[in-house]
Amino acid sequence: MSTANCLNIIAGKDTGIRIPLAAPPLTIGRSDDNRVILPPEVGVSRHHAELTEHDGVWSVCDLGSMNGTYVNGERIEWPRVLHLGDQLKIANNVMVFDEDSTFDTNAMSPGQGSLQPAAQKSAAPTVILDVRPAQMEVATETAAQLRILVPQLEAVVAEIGKTIVGQKEILHSLMLALMSRGHVLMIGMPGLAKTLMIRTLAEVLDLRFRRIQFTPDLMPTDITGTDVLEVDEASGRKNYRFIRGPVFTNILLADEINRTPPKTQAALLEAMQESHVTAAGETYPLSLPFFVLATQNPLEHEGTYPLPEAQLDRFMFSLRVDYPSEAEEEQIAESTTSDRTVELQKRMSGDEILRLQNLVRRLPVSQHVVKYATRLARATRPTDPRAPAAVNKWIHCGAGPRATQYLLLAAKAGAIMRGSLVVNCNDVRLAALPVLRHRMFTNFAADSEGIDVDDIIAQVLTEVHEPGERDYQDAAG
DSSP: OOOEEEEEEEESTTTTOEEEOOSSOEEEESSTTSSEEOOOOTTSOSSOEEEEEETTEEEEEEOSOSSOEEETTEEOSSOEEOOTTOEEEETTEEEEEEEESSOOTTOSOTTOOBOOOGGGTTSOOOOOBBOOHHHHHHHHHHHHHHHHHHHHHHHHHHHHTTTOOSOHHHHHHHHHHHHTTOOEEEEOOTTSSHHHHHHHHHHHEESOEEEEEOOTTOOTHHHHEEEEEEEOTTTOOEEEEEEEOTTSSSEEEEETGGGSOHHHHGGGHHHHHHSEEEETTEEEEOOSSOEEEEEEOOTTSTTOOOOOHHHHTTOSEEEEOOOOOHHHHHHHHHHHTSOOOOOOOOOEEHHHHHHHHHHHHHSOOOHHHHHHHHHHHHTTSTTSTTOOHHHHHHEEEOOOHHHHHHHHHHHHHHHHHTTOSOOOHHHHHHHHHHHHTTTOEEOHHHHHHTOOHHHHHHHHHHHOOOOOHHHHHHHHO
16 A cells, blocks of 8 residues: 555546556557546547656646647646646536555556545446556566667757757757667858767767768768678688778768768668678678768759768758857857867767667557558658649649658657657657658749748648547547
8 A cells, every 4th residue: 555646536437546657758638548548428539638747746637639738727838737726627627636555556456447536446347547558568668768868869969059059959960860760961151060960979978989971082981891802821712801981880970961972972871771791791780879970062052963862861960050140149259269178978888779769669559649640751752632832833743651750750859858758749859850851842933933842831730730530430440
C-alpha cells in the first residue's frame, strides 16, 4: 500500500471514479493507445491531454485537442503545474487533483486490462483506466531513460553554446537529426560558422570526426577509399589491400559539398543510406553512429554544382543558416578577436547516442499523427486532391514517402527533447520546414516570380488540417 496522487471525477458520465496516477507520463483521450481512456464522446479528442511528473510535482498539458483542457476554469495553452484541489476539465468530465492513499499498486491481477479502485470493482463495468502491464513496463523503462538522456542532450547544447553564439534553432535541429539517424545539409553564405558549429558538435560528443574539403578535382575514391597493390618481397606474391577513406568515421563533415561534380557527390549515397561502403566487390561496414553534416554555398555563386535529387533526398534536414543579429555579431566580433580560449568537455558517448537513437525508434506514434504527417507530405504534390493552390501553381515535383518517414522521426525526437513520451501533431509541424524544403522543386513560374519554397510550405501547413471525426467515420464505414 502506498500514497500517491489521483484524479477524482466529480462531474460527468463517470462521476465517482478515481484514477490513480502512476508511471508517468500519462495520456488522456478516447483512443485506445492512451493510458487513460475516456468513454467515446464528441468532446474528447483522440489524444487530449498529458500528465507528467518531475521530482514529485505533477503538471498537465493540452495535446492540441479540439475543445481544450481547462484548469480551474481557465483553458491552458502551456503546461500547468497541478496543486492539490485543482480542478481539471476535459469535455464533460471534471476531475479534482488529490492524494490517494488507498490505491494498491499490487492489486492488479496478471493480465488485467482495466484497473479501478477496490470500492468500485462491483460497479458497472465502465472501462475508464486502461493500464496494460506490458505497456506500463515499457513506459516506465522509457521514462527512466528519458530522465537520464534528456539532461545530457541539454548539456551538449549548452556546451556548444560556449563557442557558438546564437543559432539555437540550428543546434536544436542538429540534435534532432542525430537522434533520428538522419543527415543534415546546411546552406548559407561563407563565414556564418557552419563548419565551426559542426566541429564543435564533434568535439562535445565523444566520437571520431573527419572533414573532407570538397573541390572540383576530388575523386570518389578520395572519399570512400581505394585498393592498393602490395607486393610481398619474400614470396613475390601480389595482392590488393583496401585503404579506408575519410568516410570511415562517426561524424563526417562534407565541407562545401556543392563544389565538386555530381559523380563525386554520389560517392556518399551508399554510406548515407546503408551505413557501409562497397569497393571491388567487398562490403565494409561503417562504425555507428554515423552522421553526415554537409555545408553548401548558395547555388547562384560561381563554381558550384547542384546536388542530384537522389542525394538531396538522403538528407533528413535542409537548414538555412542566416546572418546573426546585431547583438550576436558584436559578441562574435569581441570573442573571436581576443586571446580567450574555450575548453569544451565531452558530454555524450557513442553508446549513449545509440541508446538515444533506439529510444526514438521505439517511441510509439498514434494513427492520428501518422495520418497528419502523411497528409502533409502528400499535399506537397501537385497531383494530390488536398494540394493547396500554391502547390498546384508553383511546384513541379513534391516530396516522396521518405518525407513522411522523416517527419515522424523528427516528431519523435522533438517529443523526447521536450521530455515527453507522447508525439503530437505540433511536433510534426515544427519539423515540416527543414524536412520538406529540399524535397519540393519549383517550376519556371515560381522561379520567374521569385517565389520561395518556404512560403509554399507555410501555406501547406495553413491549409492542411489534422484528421477530424469524419475521417475516422469514413474509415470505419
